[in-house]
Amino acid sequence: MDAIFEATIQLLTRPGAENLTTTRVAERAGVSVGTLYQYFPNKQALIYALNARYLEALAERIEATCRAQEGQTAKNMLKALIDTYWQAKTERPEVTRALYRSVADLDNTALIETFAHRVDAATTAMFSSASDTEFANLAEVNLTLVTVIFGTVRNAFERGLDTDAADGLHGQLLLMCEAYLSALANA
Amino acid sequence: MDAIFEATIQLLTRPGAENLTTTRVAERAGVSVGTLYQYFPNKQALIYALNARYLEALAERIEATCRAQEGQTAKNMLKALIDTYWQAKTERPEVTRALYRSVADLDNTALIETFAHRVDAATTAMFSSASDTEFANLAEVNLTLVTVIFGTVRNAFERGLDTDAADGLHGQLLLMCEAYLSALANA
Amino acid sequence: MDAIFEATIQLLTRPGAENLTTTRVAERAGVSVGTLYQYFPNKQALIYALNARYLEALAERIEATCRAQEGQTAKNMLKALIDTYWQAKTERPEVTRALYRSVADLDNTALIETFAHRVDAATTAMFSSASDTEFANLAEVNLTLVTVIFGTVRNAFERGLDTDAADGLHGQLLLMCEAYLSALANA
Amino acid sequence: MDAIFEATIQLLTRPGAENLTTTRVAERAGVSVGTLYQYFPNKQALIYALNARYLEALAERIEATCRAQEGQTAKNMLKALIDTYWQAKTERPEVTRALYRSVADLDNTALIETFAHRVDAATTAMFSSASDTEFANLAEVNLTLVTVIFGTVRNAFERGLDTDAADGLHGQLLLMCEAYLSALANA
DNA sequence: AATGAATGAGGCTTCATTCAT
DNA sequence: TATGAATGAAGCCTCATTCAT
Numbered sequence: 001m002d003a004i005f006e007a008t009i010q011l012l013t014r015p016g017a018e019n020l021t022t023t024r025v026a027e028r029a030g031v032s033v034g035t036l037y038q039y040f041p042n043k044q045a046l047i048y049a050l051n052a053r054y055l056e057a058l059a060e061r062i063e064a065t066c067r068a069q070e071g072q073t074a075k076n077m078l079k080a081l082i083d084t085y086w087q088a089k090t091e092r093p094e095v096t097r098a099l100y101r102s103v104a105d106l107d108n109t110a111l112i113e114t115f116a117h118r119v120d121a122a123t124t125a126m127f128s129s130a131s132d133t134e135f136a137n138l139a140e141v142n143l144t145l146v147t148v149i150f151g152t153v154r155n156a157f158e159r160g161l162d163t164d165a166a167d168g169l170h171g172q173l174l175l176m177c178e179a180y181l182s183a184l185a186n187a
Numbered sequence: 188m189d190a191i192f193e194a195t196i197q198l199l200t201r202p203g204a205e206n207l208t209t210t211r212v213a214e215r216a217g218v219s220v221g222t223l224y225q226y227f228p229n230k231q232a233l234i235y236a237l238n239a240r241y242l243e244a245l246a247e248r249i250e251a252t253c254r255a256q257e258g259q260t261a262k263n264m265l266k267a268l269i270d271t272y273w274q275a276k277t278e279r280p281e282v283t284r285a286l287y288r289s290v291a292d293l294d295n296t297a298l299i300e301t302f303a304h305r306v307d308a309a310t311t312a313m314f315s316s317a318s319d320t321e322f323a324n325l326a327e328v329n330l331t332l333v334t335v336i337f338g339t340v341r342n343a344f345e346r347g348l349d350t351d352a353a354d355g356l357h358g359q360l361l362l363m364c365e366a367y368l369s370a371l372a373n374a
Numbered sequence: 375m376d377a378i379f380e381a382t383i384q385l386l387t388r389p390g391a392e393n394l395t396t397t398r399v400a401e402r403a404g405v406s407v408g409t410l411y412q413y414f415p416n417k418q419a420l421i422y423a424l425n426a427r428y429l430e431a432l433a434e435r436i437e438a439t440c441r442a443q444e445g446q447t448a449k450n451m452l453k454a455l456i457d458t459y460w461q462a463k464t465e466r467p468e469v470t471r472a473l474y475r476s477v478a479d480l481d482n483t484a485l486i487e488t489f490a491h492r493v494d495a496a497t498t499a500m501f502s503s504a505s506d507t508e509f510a511n512l513a514e515v516n517l518t519l520v521t522v523i524f525g526t527v528r529n530a531f532e533r534g535l536d537t538d539a540a541d542g543l544h545g546q547l548l549l550m551c552e553a554y555l556s557a558l559a560n561a
Numbered sequence: 562m563d564a565i566f567e568a569t570i571q572l573l574t575r576p577g578a579e580n581l582t583t584t585r586v587a588e589r590a591g592v593s594v595g596t597l598y599q600y601f602p603n604k605q606a607l608i609y610a611l612n613a614r615y616l617e618a619l620a621e622r623i624e625a626t627c628r629a630q631e632g633q634t635a636k637n638m639l640k641a642l643i644d645t646y647w648q649a650k651t652e653r654p655e656v657t658r659a660l661y662r663s664v665a666d667l668d669n670t671a672l673i674e675t676f677a678h679r680v681d682a683a684t685t686a687m688f689s690s691a692s693d694t695e696f697a698n699l700a701e702v703n704l705t706l707v708t709v710i711f712g713t714v715r716n717a718f719e720r721g722l723d724t725d726a727a728d729g730l731h732g733q734l735l736l737m738c739e740a741y742l743s744a745l746a747n748a
Numbered sequence: 749a750a751t752g753a754a755t756g757a758g759g760c761t762t763c764a765t766t767c768a769t
Numbered sequence: 770t771a772t773g774a775a776t777g778a779a780g781c782c783t784c785a786t787t788c789a790t
Contacts (some may be wrong), residue, residue, distance in 0.1 A: 021763055023773090032772045033765080043764060105205060106290030109347060116346055143352065144359035147342045149333060155338030159303055160296065165330065172331035172367075179370035180363040208780060219755045224782065395784055397752090405778065406751045407786080425630035483721060490720055517726065518733035522709060529712030533677055534670060541705065546705040546741075551586030554737040560584045582759060593776045598761065 001039050003029040008050055012098035014143075022046070047102050048111070054099055055115040058088055062119050066126035074133040077126055078177050082149055086170055089153050097157060119146060133185060141184065145177060188226050190216040195237055199285035207289075209233075210261060235288050235298070241286055249306050252272040253313035261320040264313055265364050269336055273357055276340050289305055306333060320372060328371065332364060375412050382424055385505060386472035394476075396420070421476050422485070428473055429489040435462055436493050440500035448507040451500055452551050456523055460544055463527050468503040471531060485510065493520060507559060562600050564590040569611055581663075583607075608663050609672070610710035611642055615660055616676040623680050627687035635694040639738050643710055647731055650714050658718060680707060694746060703743065706738060713737055 007029035011020050018024070022043050026036040040046040065084040069077045089096045124142045127135060135141050152173050156166055194216035198206050209230050213223040226232040252271040256264045275284045311329045314322060322328050339360050343353055381403035385394050392398070396417050400410040414420040439458040441453045463470045498516045501509060509515050526547050530540055568590035572581050583604050587597040601607040626645040630638045650657045685703045689695060696702050713734050715725055 019763090022765080023763070026773095034767085034772050035770080037765070039788075096318060101291045104288045112345060112347070132350060140355050140359060144356055144363065147356060148339045148360065148363065149348065151338030151340070151342030152335045153338070155334045157333065158299060160299075168327050169331055172327060173335065175370060176331065176335065176363060176367040179366035180359075182370070183362060183366035209782075210780080220754075220782075221784085223753050225753070230781070393784090396786080397784070400752095408788085409749080409753050411786070412749075434615030475665045478662045486719060486721070514729050514733060518730055518737065521720065521730060522713045522734065522737065525711045525712030525714070527712070528715060529708045532673060533708065534673070542701050543705055543708060546701060547709065549744060550705065550709065550737060550741040553740035554733075557736060557740035557743070583761080584759080594761080595763085595776050596774075599774070604760070 002048070003031065004036060004039060005050055005053065008046060009095055009098065012102055013094045020047075044106060047106055048108070051099060051106070051108060051111055059115055059118040059122075061088055061106040063122040066122040069126050070129050071131055074127065074181050075178055077130060078145070078181065079174055081123065081126075081145075082170070082174050082177065085149055086153060089157070090166075093157070100154070100157070102183055114148075125162060133181065135184070141181075144180070148177070149173065191219065191223055191226060191233070192237055192240065195233060196282055196285060199289055200281045204236070207234075213294060234293055235295070238286060238290055238293070238295060238298055240281075242298060246302055246305040246309075248275055249308040253309040256313050257316050258318055261317040261368050262312065262365055264317060265332070265368065266361055268310065268313075268332075269361050272336055273340060276344070277353075280344070283286065287341070287344065320368065323371070328368075331367070336360065336365070368370075377405065378410055378413060378420070379424055379427065382420060383469055383472065386476055387468045393410055394421075418480060421480055422482070425473060425477055425480070425482060425485055429485060433492040433496075437496040440496040443500050444503050445505055446503065448504040448555050449552055451504060452519070452555065453548055455497065455500075455519075456544070456548050456551065459523055463531070464540075467531070474528070474531070490520075491493055507555065509558070515555075516528055518554070522551070523547065564592065565597055565600060565607070566611055566614065569607060570656055570659060573663055576654045582607075605667060608667055609669070610745040612660060612664055612667070612669060612672055616672060619649055620676055622685075624683040625682040630687050631690050632692055635688065635691040635742050636739055638691060639706070639742065640735055642684065642687075642706075642739065643731070643735050646710055647714060651727075654718070661715070661718065677707075680727070694742065696745070702742075705741070708740070710734065 004025060007025045008020065008025075010028060011018070011024055020043075022036055023033050025046070026033040029036070036046070040049065061084060062081070065080050066077075069080050072080075120142060123146055124138060127133075127142060128138055152169070156169055161169065191212060194214075195207065198211055207230075209223055210220055212233070213220045216223070217322060223233070227236060229289050249268070249271060253264075256267050259267075307329060310333055311325060312331060314320075315325055315370050339356070345355055348356065378399060381399045381401075382394065384402060385392070385398055396410055396419075397407050399420070400407040403410070410420070414423060436455070439454050440451075442453050446454075481508060494516060497520055498512060501507075501516060502512055526543070530543055535543065565586060568586045568588075569581065572585055583597055585596055586607070587594045590597070594718075597607070601610060618715060622645060623642070626641050627638075630641050630669070633641075681703060684707055685699060688694075688703060688706075689699055717730055722730065
């Protein structure tokens, strides 16, 4: 089953516009189509599971980061959160891009929702433990930070920024989020 | 041709992902497939053109906003930019969502690039005319603002935020961007 | 109408597998499809007419040769007939090949028959006027000669013989036909 | 796969030129289109393979004849070669005709070349073993004979000769070829 | 008489899925 | 449980032909 996932990613990643077919996935995974259909009732389920697995791993990573930052300053938390997410999305950019694309013909609402809940819970817990800050409206602040960070990374991908520009943006994003927190504190 | 675009959007909008067939588009547009193919060499070209048209209109709108803000304060500019983009994306949310999705099996790099260039030019020109601020590194600041704003809106869409949450986020985004500019000024 | 014929030949001749479409023929001929359909009731009629025209010209050429050989020796006649046909088929080989191909989806029986009748009449008349030979069974001999000569040329085309081989074959064909006539005389 | 070939021939044979569609072939062969496409990547490949198979069988037949004539007199060889080819092309005339036609939208150069090489090799070997003749320029003589024989048969088909005329021509062709060999010997 | 946009039947091909082995 | 040949619905696209202007 991991072989199937790997094969799917490889095909999704491949530049050639050769579409992702179940036969091709099975072939590359070294199993028969029949076997593939033993694991996944249909093609959508495969792509769905692939994304679920990816988001699961991503959520875990974020949760780990959040746990590790328990009790730190808000600034440190921010940096850790941004760095983790940025790193996760950037280390295998083609995979990131491929998954972004694969999701198009999928109703991934549930997936996103689950992921969002987990992340929101983790980051909310983290921020509420900040040693130096008390958040008046944590829910809204948290939503804002998470949405801005995740959205910015995605948009950076879409623009196809080169490494320099991406690094610069990474730094500026941190700056901006810090400024946001400062502004909230002074309000 | 406008009828064809409209039909495409309608089908893209309709639930049931894979409804977009050239035959169906033609049918709904009230023309024959042959006619459709007289305007667009193939299906991809149709989707491409649809997105081009959309981004064209969006760019124009942003440019208009930028022109109108010439010489204003940076804060006003920020608000105008965010409001315009938010409004543009929000007024027909299903269309926005549909186009986001439609782009998946398309090489829209060129499209994005053209759009980005136009927007960057317009916002850069706007910010450089700010009556109250001098930007040390306008290019980077501009890229940051644009990427953050656009990315946040997209992510908000993906999360399927309800109106209240969205409105709140909208406000917080403005706040954050303002805080960013203030922080830059005080640096 | 000549422009249309010319355009058809050009498209038929072109290497690209681009198929012969009425629209393309009209375009290249510098007229509208509508006009093309004023001259030819349908596509087949066009191709038919093109072949008719070609065979007409070829028949005329053969008839002229035959008339010119009236009263000559059989050997001279043979040489003149072979040379004329060979020359006619060889001077624009792509055209020859294109027409051979174009005929595939056509019922050209009538065309061939008409052509065959004309040629048979001409060659029969010629051979019967030979100063040095009396043919016991002129009809059969004539059919044999004509079929062999025409068939050989066609087969030479199909094999794609190079110039040297083709020239050699041309000479040998003459030799063979002469030997045939001699053999008949000695029988 | 044989069923598919048979179906193709049947459809090719049927009057009404343009009957050959992949769907129809599959239907008549009693398989699904999908299956057809498992054997042949596309329609052209099917027609190509059909011709390849036909020429393969024809070549084998000619080779067998040539082997059987090893050491015979040249006259006997000639007769055997002509009879074999004539017979092969004549026993199922509609098939012959259909294949001649089918080849029109095909690049069959390679096919013809392979066939020609095989036949040339076989007939050359045969003629060089003739008990009663030494050929000064075997290559040229062989090419001439083969081209003349094959071409004549094809042309006879095109003319749609009735049985009597065809039989007569068959005899005369043999006569002519024999005369050719005699002439060469006396030169 | 000429135009050429519009038509739409129908061809080729793909690919998710099944099921007998 | 694994296989993979077979299926066939359905998509994309072409192109001969028409007809309003």
